[in-house]
Amino acid sequence: xxxxxxxxxxxxxxxxxxxxxxxxSKALYSVHWYRQKHGEAPVFLMILLKGGEQKGHxxxxxxxxxxxxxxxxxxxxSQLSYSGTYFCGTHVATSGSRLTFGEGTxxxxxx
Amino acid sequence: xxxxxxSPKYLFRKEGQNVTLSCEQNLNHDAMYWYRQxxxxxxxxxxxxxxxxxxxxxxxxxxxxxxxxxxxxxxxTVTSAQKNPTAFYLCASSRQTxxxxxxxxxxxxxxxxx
Numbered sequence: 601x602x603x604x605x606x607x608x609x610x611x612x613x614x615x616x617x618x619x620x621x622x623x624x625s626k627a628l629y630s631v632h633w634y635r636q637k638h639g640e641a642p643v644f645l646m647i648l649l650k651g652g653e654q655k656g657h658x659x660x661x662x663x664x665x666x667x668x669x670x671x672x673x674x675x676x677x678s679q680l681s682y683s684g685t686y687f688c689g690t691h692v693a694t695s696g697s698r699l700t701f702g703e704g705t706x707x708x709x710x711x
Numbered sequence: 712x713x714x715x716x717x718s719p720k721y722l723f724r725k726e727g728q729n730v731t732l733s734c735e736q737n738l739n740h741d742a743m744y745w746y747r748q749x750x751x752x753x754x755x756x757x758x759x760x761x762x763x764x765x766x767x768x769x770x771x772x773x774x775x776x777x778x779x780x781x782x783x784x785x786x787x788t789v790t791s792a793q794k795n796p797t798a799f800y801l802c803a804s805s806r807q808t809x810x811x812x813x814x815x816x817x818x819x820x821x822x823x824x825x
Contacts (some may be wrong), residue, residue, distance in 0.1 A: 643814035703753040
């Protein structure tokens with residue numbers, strides 16, 4: 601089942617902060633975050649593992665609430681280059697080696 | 712440099728024709744995936760393969776077929792049975808487990824069927 605992302609879209613001015621949320625109805629092994637620029641391939645940002653470990657981008661932080669099966673991506677002091685669509689991908693215990701992606705959050709950072 | 716190569720970047724076909732999208736990786740990854748992306752939507756899994764000569768259906772496999780004869784290659788055929796084939800197709804690979812390994816994506820093939 602597809603995870604739910606919120607908000608669907610957000611517009612920021614450069615330097616402002618944003619939080620993107622991802623929620624699943626299933627027990628998660630891990631949560632992945634990717635950013636996609638228009639017409640390009642998604643780029644890996646971060647993996648959050650069950651148990652608290654994180655792997656990924658140094659300038660981006662995220663959290664994973666295992667009890668609620670929710671993850672949040674924190675974008676602080678946003679830059680113009682942060683613009684794009686952010687996707688969370690969930691790795692569910694019963695689904696084998698596959699990721700199911702949310703519908704995405706479109707982030708626009710203006711000067 | 713290692714990576715995933717998808718070709719061609721743009722593909723045009725007439726309705727009723729089968730078409731094959733190429734995906735090659737030199738990352739020595741065991742697992743490969745095909746996703747479909749429609750405008751303004753997320754990525755939906757078509758097929759995936761964790762090992763040579765084996766693959767599994769994803770969420771939207773109807774009208775598609777794949778093969779995995781070599782570790783490096785995972786071609787996708789869009790058949791005439793696929794009702795709405797026009798979309799952006801992304802191939803990806805990963806190490807065996809997604810638990811702590813990211814997906815690496817190719818640059819995609821944009822297929823237009825008229």
